[in-house]
Structures are given as structure tokens and as C-alpha cells.
Amino acid sequence: MEGILVVEDDPQLGPALRRGLTAEGYRVELVRDGTTGLERALTDDHAVIVLDIMLPGLNGYRICSALRAAGLDTPVLMLTAKDGEYDEAEGLDTGADDYLVKPFSSVVLLARLRALLRRSATATTSRSSRSVLRAGELWADVTLRRAGRGTTEFALTPKEFALLTCLLRTPDHPVSKETILDEVWDPAYTGGTAIVEVYISALRKKIDAPFRTHSIETVRGYGYRLTLRDQP
Template identity: 35%
Template sequence: MIKKKILIAEDEARIARILALELEHEGYETEIAGTGKEAFAAMQKGDFDLVLLDVMLPEISGFEVLRRVRMEDETTPIILVTARDSVYDKVNGLDHGANDYIAKPFEMEELLARVRSAIRTSEAQANKRGSGNIRIVGDLKADLMTRVVLKDNKEVELTKREFDLLVFLMEYKNQILTREQLLDAVWGFAYSGETNVVDVYIGYLRKKLDSKGESSLIHTVRGVGFTMKGTKDEH
């Protein structure tokens, strides 16, 4: 079973480390970000089951990180953690899309209970929305809402970007997609990074999805782009 992954966005190293140790003891996988910029970058690259987000982060405030994240991701549960306990801060956080709010100092058991509750609620909502959101190509299955990928009934762990790329290929199976189309769809029109990023991520997917002795699920069309082949009755 894949562990639930939690991002701890906290600039006080001692507190961040304590939170990480407690959460890991409870069976979670953790990652720490010490600034708002680091937290936002981590949330764009990684696929987290929950985020503990301190409001008073350097470089970019927790409220601003929350606002930016919610423009792209409405579902990842986010719990704001702060030393401030004013009604304004609570309302501001909830209005910007936070799922919960806890003020320092807090009891660790209460925080862990809130984490469990937020993840349970998120999973229940995802399951409720999930009907009709399954994509299948061969022995590969992707759930658009829970973001779970199964290959031959075994779960495959993908990053957010890998998942988005895979789903786009599955959505347009049997069609040849150019690198430009994939770049625009998955990375966005404003992407200004390395142009070979599509090939790099196709390589990541092949490494995680392809079985020894079998041809790759994702086919390269020389000089054009890539395609994923499936049958007409798959959805």
C-alpha cells in the first residue's frame, strides 16, 4: 500500500522536524518546505494527499500560496497552521480555500486527528465524484478523480505531471500527438523551460509502466510525436 504523502510548509526547522517525525510515526510520508516559494514549487511538482501550510512563511505568505494553488488545484486538502488565532485569519484562510485551520500552540493528537479527518473527507468526495472518470487502455487504468493508476491491477505511483501527461495520452489514444500539443496541454501555453521536457517525461512513464518483454504502451512516431494505442471499446 502506497503511503499518504504530506507536505509540511513550515519555516521553523525545529517545528517542521517534529511534525515530520510524528507524521512518519503515524505511517505518512513527508516532505518539508521552508519558504512560500519552496512550498508552491513543491505543490506544483509533487502529488500530495494533504498540505500543512504555515501562514507566516518567508518570501510568499501562506495565504498567497493557498490562493495560487487553489487557482489550479481545488481538491488537495490544505490545513493552515499559524501562531495567529484571530477570527479574520480563520475566515481569510477558509475563504481562500483552506479545508481546516489550527492555531499554535496545538496538541499533536488534535493535529493528527485533523489530518486523518481531512484525508478521509477528501477520499470520500473523490470517490463520490469518481463515477465515469475512469480511463482504460489495455491493462492500464487511470482514475481521474482519485488520481490512482493501475497497471495489470497493480498500483503505479506517478507524480502530478506524469499523471496529467498519461491521462492526456489515454484521452487521445490512437491519435498521434505532437510534442507541442503535449507541451501545451500538460505544461501550459506559457511554459518557457526546456523543450525536451516531453521526451524526458515520456521516458519516466515508460520506465514506470512498461513490463519486461512487452512493447511499450507509448509509441514514438519518428519526427512527429507520440501515441498510445488502444481498442475502440475502451473508455
């Protein structure tokens, strides 16, 4: 039985999520404040973390950032009453894997959770056919789900890692936004390609900005290209 940690302080939504997810066969732990949520996320094993942003104690952004800094790559689905691309970008920048705006339907929530669970399972499957993709100083071990530049390893979310490997498979060749959606996002996703731009921005901040390089090029009107030689 897969475990889900729900960090939600709403007195109605929290218990409702626990009942609904339990009915679907998940093992659910519900906590109602950010400090306890961070402690439980770090000390127990969960397949997915459902994390509200506005919480007493620590907000969801700070919790997610702390989890990634600690090396925990458990998929995080953020819940928020806020709606806007900057709010979503902030959540993704702190390491969230997906973002759901309240109010939402249980059907959509379950679809998002299943997608996160599938990607997480794929990332930790058999190590029997290890493969490392490379482009210049960039590398990604698709079996161990590790990536880095030279000797420096990145702390990527599952979706960021999937996006990087998608580009690494065809270095120096443009990849359309539609192709990226098909390979990285779940088929249940019905949004547009703007989400790809948000994740590309988040990925650049981790693999390029700290090294003052520009390895992900924008192909105007089409998509993106991962260059073999880093550009200053």
C-alpha cells in the same frame, strides 16, 4: 503510503512535525519557505498540505490562493500563531480546508489530518453511481466533485463542496447549523456552530456574490435554506 507536504519554517516545529507524521506512517516532505512550498505543491502529488501562514518568500495565504487558482484541490490545513476569527476567515477565503492555531497537540493535528483524508477519499470514490444535485441554476456533481452555476464552474474546497451539497439535498427547506455540523464536519470536531457561519460566508462569496444573487438564505435562530429561485 499517503504523502503530506509540510511547509513550515520554524527550525524546531518543522522537523518535529516530520518526525511525528513519519512515525504515524505518512510520507512527509518538509520545505521551509513559501516559494519552494508552492513549487512542490504544484509539481508533486500529496494527500494533504500542512501550511504555515508566516513564511519567508510567500505567505500561506498567497500560496493557498495560488493553488486554488491553479485548480489544485488538495486539502490544506493551515497552521498559524495568529488567533482570531478574521485570521481564520482570511485563511478560509483563500481556499484552506481547516485551520489550527499554535500551540497545538499532536493528537488534535492527527485527528484533523485524518478528517481531511477521509473527506478527500470520499470525494474521489467510485464513479459508478453518478448523481447531480440541482436547485435553480446551481448544480453539484457529487461523484465528480464539481459544482457550478449554469455553465460557470466553481473552484470550491472540499469542505465548501460538502456544505453546498448538504444544502442542495433539501432545496427550499431549512437546514439547522447542528445538522450541517453533523454532515460536513468530522465527529472529532468539538467547536461550536460559529464555524458554520464562517464557511457559509465563504461559500456565498463564490456561488452568489459574483452573480449578484442570494441563493443561501439565513433562517434566523436556526440555520440556512438554499432557495430554488435565486433572489437578487
